[in-house]
Amino acid sequence: MRLRDVDLRRSVESERGLFVAEGEKVIRRAIGAGHPVRSVLTTAKRLDALADVVEGAAGETTVYLVSDEVMEGVTGFPVHRGALAAMERTELPSVGALLTGAERILVLEDLVDHGNVGAIFRCAAALGVGAIVLSPRCADPLYRRAVKVSMGAVFAIPYARMTDWHGGLAEVRAAGFRLLALTPDQSAVPLDEVPLSGRVALMLGSEGDGLSSHWLREADQPVCIPMSPRAMDLGVDSLNVVAAAAVACHGLLRNQVPNRVTG
Numbered sequence: 001m002r003l004r005d006v007d008l009r010r011s012v013e014s015e016r017g018l019f020v021a022e023g024e025k026v027i028r029r030a031i032g033a034g035h036p037v038r039s040v041l042t043t044a045k046r047l048d049a050l051a052d053v054v055e056g057a058a059g060e061t062t063v064y065l066v067s068d069e070v071m072e073g074v075t076g077f078p079v080h081r082g083a084l085a086a087m088e089r090t091e092l093p094s095v096g097a098l099l100t101g102a103e104r105i106l107v108l109e110d111l112v113d114h115g116n117v118g119a120i121f122r123c124a125a126a127l128g129v130g131a132i133v134l135s136p137r138c139a140d141p142l143y144r145r146a147v148k149v150s151m152g153a154v155f156a157i158p159y160a161r162m163t164d165w166h167g168g169l170a171e172v173r174a175a176g177f178r179l180l181a182l183t184p185d186q187s188a189v190p191l192d193e194v195p196l197s198g199r200v201a202l203m204l205g206s207e208g209d210g211l212s213s214h215w216l217r218e219a220d221q222p223v224c225i226p227m228s229p230r231a232m233d234l235g236v237d238s239l240n241v242v243a244a245a246a247v248a249c250h251g252l253l254r255n256q257v258p259n260r261v262t263g
Helices: 006-016 024-032 044-056 068-075 095-099 114-126 144-150 168-174 213-218 229-233 241-251
Strands: 018-022 037-042 062-065 083-088 104-108 131-134 159-161 177-182 199-204 221-224
Touching: 018 024, 018 144, 024 037, 024 044, 024 083, 024 144, 037 044, 037 068, 044 062, 044 083, 095 131, 095 159, 095 168, 104 114, 104 168, 114 131, 114 144, 114 241, 168 177, 168 213, 177 213, 199 241
Parallel strands: 037 062, 104 131, 104 199, 131 159, 177 199, 177 221
Antiparallel strands: 018 083, 037 083
């Protein structure tokens, strides 16, 4: 299988209920999240590090041991972490089930770049976001590049995918969330000035066009990240979606009670 062929990967992975995890750390995180291992492709120098993974899945997992040259030839790219695993997908929760117990969530509309989706999951995991809701056309968080860029955070943040783009936000609102639409429009209220009591859903739009006009109308309030006057002079009127997500996720930390472990 040509792993660089995005369309081929999408069809094959969906049809067969699998995804590819790259590197020991990501493979272990995927296993920890409940994804069974179907097969492992690795090199001799990496096999010892994965010995317990292979032994733990004995009888169910096929291990292919190859040279570095064969690894690159099979995959179509240099595998710097020395191992690939075909993992089984698990059934996603419904949006309604996902939202139970969450206080701060992200809602992503039509982000198509897998690297951006993975990076946003990493931001969300680092900054206390409880869950992520994807629009029907959002990129797959379990695509190889998304998993890699997230450093396995796609296995730490629960997520669900809407089945109805047009009416999907109504279900989020019905669960008690206030819908804040992040926009580059500097006439919107700065996010750091918006009260964040209660349940809050921050909406992020696609890399090029941002949120659709329909989703902007559906939001309870548009919010922005203020740009400095000098940025405007330089012709920089907004952040890219990953940078905006990082700043916004940090802003969502306000008014949250930190989790503490007591002994």
